[in-house]
Amino acid sequence: MRTQNLIEQAAVALKAGHLVAFPTETVYGLGADATNEKAVGRIYSVKSRPKDLPLIVHISSVNQINKWAKEIPDYALNLAKEFWPGPLTLILKRTQLAKDFITGGQAYIGIRVPNHYLAQKLLIEFEKLGGQGIAAPSANKFQQVSPTRAQHVMEDLGSVLSDQDLVLDGGISEIGIESTIIKCTDSEPEILRPGFITESHLNKMFDIFSNKNNKLNRSIKHSGMHNKHYSPKAQIFVNALPEESQGLIALSNVPTPQGVIRLSKPKDNTEFAQDLYNSLRLADKLNLKFISVFLPTLDGIGESIRDRVMKAANLD
Ligand code: TXA
Numbered sequence: 001m002r003t004q005n006l007i008e009q010a011a012v013a014l015k016a017g018h019l020v021a022f023p024t025e026t027v028y029g030l031g032a033d034a035t036n037e038k039a040v041g042r043i044y045s046v047k048s049r050p051k052d053l054p055l056i057v058h059i060s061s062v063n064q065i066n067k068w069a070k071e072i073p074d075y076a077l078n079l080a081k082e083f084w085p086g087p088l089t090l091i092l093k094r095t096q097l098a099k100d101f102i103t104g105g106q107a108y109i110g111i112r113v114p115n116h117y118l119a120q121k122l123l124i125e126f127e128k129l130g131g132q133g134i135a136a137p138s139a140n141k142f143q144q145v146s147p148t149r150a151q152h153v154m155e156d157l158g159s160v161l162s163d164q165d166l167v168l169d170g171g172i173s174e175i176g177i178e179s180t181i182i183k184c185t186d187s188e189p190e191i192l193r194p195g196f197i198t199e200s201h202l203n204k205m206f207d208i209f210s211n212k213n214n215k216l217n218r219s220i221k222h223s224g225m226h227n228k229h230y231s232p233k234a235q236i237f238v239n240a241l242p243e244e245s246q247g248l249i250a251l252s253n254v255p256t257p258q259g260v261i262r263l264s265k266p267k268d269n270t271e272f273a274q275d276l277y278n279s280l281r282l283a284d285k286l287n288l289k290f291i292s293v294f295l296p297t298l299d300g301i302g303e304s305i306r307d308r309v310m311k312a313a314n315l316d
């Protein structure tokens, strides 16, 4: 089927209350009409996700932001203008449209404009049908590894999706780890989850970040609250020398010891992030019990790779 027809079909499916998994530049999302309580309820049941964990609403552009958020601080609008479409989620005060079933009962809403041509087309088609936004968590089972390919979504959720749900294939997610989440509900921003956009990146660009000590917030509900996250079945060791028959994920300049199964050898941090979840999934396919991950340097996205690996290893 032509891409345009497929997207139109997907938008119709969303409007009818079905689920559509779609690619974004970070990871694949499991989408539902963000105003349809029943459809959103299915996201939670399909993922086996606790109901109080809020969902990100995806919109096609910053122009749609006032539907979902109000009293938006100037610094938040500046962030949106700088990074959208892109790997940034803003947490803002919600409007009436953002019901408890999206926000987990909190007074705040998470919003993002994804930067992937299929996601963009889907959002635009959905809006043409009167849609207001697409609620979408990562399209994996709760606490497990996020999907960076359509095939990952099928492996995780294929058996629990209905015949009318759809999975759109948009290739490999370019970034490979989830969006940076910034809480923008007070006079100063707070980074809740690092991503492609890192704290040092923000410090350099915005005075409002460099003026304060940005400790990751743990007082409101977000990924960081659950220690176990992004986890494969295999146990992860960080920076430990792997033994025979164990897996290894490390930059390509790290040699593979004899008998060790090399899961990934990215040439730099960008490739490391892009391949991380795929290589954790590969370890499970190979039934490995142990994986060693050598953390890359902490520059650029390295900070966020560290965050995900420590959580996957249940160490953070
Ligand atoms: O890159 C991404 O952000 C992907 C793609 C699909 O957009 N989505 C994603 O969603 O990673 P999810 O649900 O797997 O992780 C989003 C995190 C959750 O931990 C959730 O608790 C937090 O964002 N979050 C969402 N809305 C929130 C809110 N209103 N307040 C605080 N945290 C929120």
Ligand code: MG
Pocket (backbone or CB within 6 Å): 137, 138, 146
């Ligand atoms: Mg997730």
